[in-house]
């Protein structure tokens with residue numbers, strides 16, 4: 001298992017942030033999410049530095065969908081990032097955590113009327129408008145309140161990238177945003193002339209997730225900068241901000257060869273400057289929205305090993321006390337992970353095993369065919385890089401409680417999300433049946 005951030009080995013024991021993983025499991029129980037706070041902060045700082053936030057007035061907006069307890073809102077605020085939210089629930093979390101509302105970008109392809117009202121009432125900085133319906137709702141609400149709302153238009157730029165593949169299709173088959181190729185964006189820009197309470201200040205695109213190549217981002221920069229020029233020429237609107245979305249890839253297993261935050265940021269900024277110079281426009285404020293690359297490697301999950309089922313000449317299943325309820329990614333996207341036994345690092349005896357979850361689903365497999373040291377029931381197994389889209393996608397399937405989340409730093413710990421109890425799980429349920437009125 002690759003060590004990330006402030007992971008270290010002392011003897012055969014794994015430590016995170018100066019705290020022994022074995023002790024973490026003993027003190028807080030399992031399953032347990034562990035967040036290496038210094039690594040999250042370090043990633044934020046690298047983005048702020050290399051995306052030239054101070055020098056060029058650019059912005060880094062953390063994509064909250066990756067992991068958004070109130071603790072993260074506070075941390076992101078302390079590190080001076082903006083925040084991207086996609087629902088009333090995420091917005092509410094940020095609000096309750098005291099995150100500055102003017103630094104919020106409100107995304108989503110189907111914001112409800114209630115969510116739009118909530119965003120306007122709370123004073124969110126930017127609505128990233130996805131469709132005509134939303135445009136109408138924002139205008140109507142702002143007219144009632146006699147307010148003006150700043151917005152970006154979400155564009156479907158015709159680039160689709162995932163991991164190493166990317167295609168330039170001019171594709172319009174996406175549920176997100178206004179397409180460039182079918183005149184959708186032009187229609188929206190024309191319509192905008194009739195809206196008195198909306199100010200278009202930026203354009204946004206997001207080309208995919210877990211992307212390792214820089215090239216698709218450079219194409220995206222070119223498309224967006226040319227669009228800035230065209231919008232000015234055709235509609236007289238000055239686009240001041242260009243948001244290039246998130247998606248920068250991270251290491252999960254040896255197959256993944258991520259570039260550094262520095263590489264991505266520098267290449268994007270350089271290309272934006274070059275393209276703007278070539279087409280004769282001023283470089284706009286650039287915005288980037290990383291989620292995974294800020295938190296993924298900073299998170300790990302500790303499990304206790306339970307049953308071990310050895311099917312001779314077929315496979316050995318090692319079951320742990322969590323699974324698809326705390327990490328849906330392997331079942332959902334066949335995502336790969338690395339693991340280890342926290343107090344047997346460097347042991348010689350190797351077993352090939354498949355790590356299974358405890359849900360009543362054959363597909364609840366966390367890692368298929370991995371090599372691990374001398375595994376036994378009762379061992380504490382760690383899966384690394386579970387910080388993004390783990391807790392945020394967790395469910396109560398099979399009525400399994402969500403694990404606690406703790407942050408570690410310099411040998412200290414803090415519970416940032418409490419473990420759910422069985423009582424929490426039934427809290428919203430009514431213990432009764434519908435009583436039918438019988439006529440006779």
Ligand SMILES: Cc1ncc(COP(=O)(O)O)c(C=O)c1O
Nearest residue numbers: 063206209246247289290291292
């Ligand atoms: C609009 C938008 N911005 C940012 C992100 C964050 O992507 P990632 O976590 O891969 O950086 C996403 C992810 O789906 C997104 O849809």
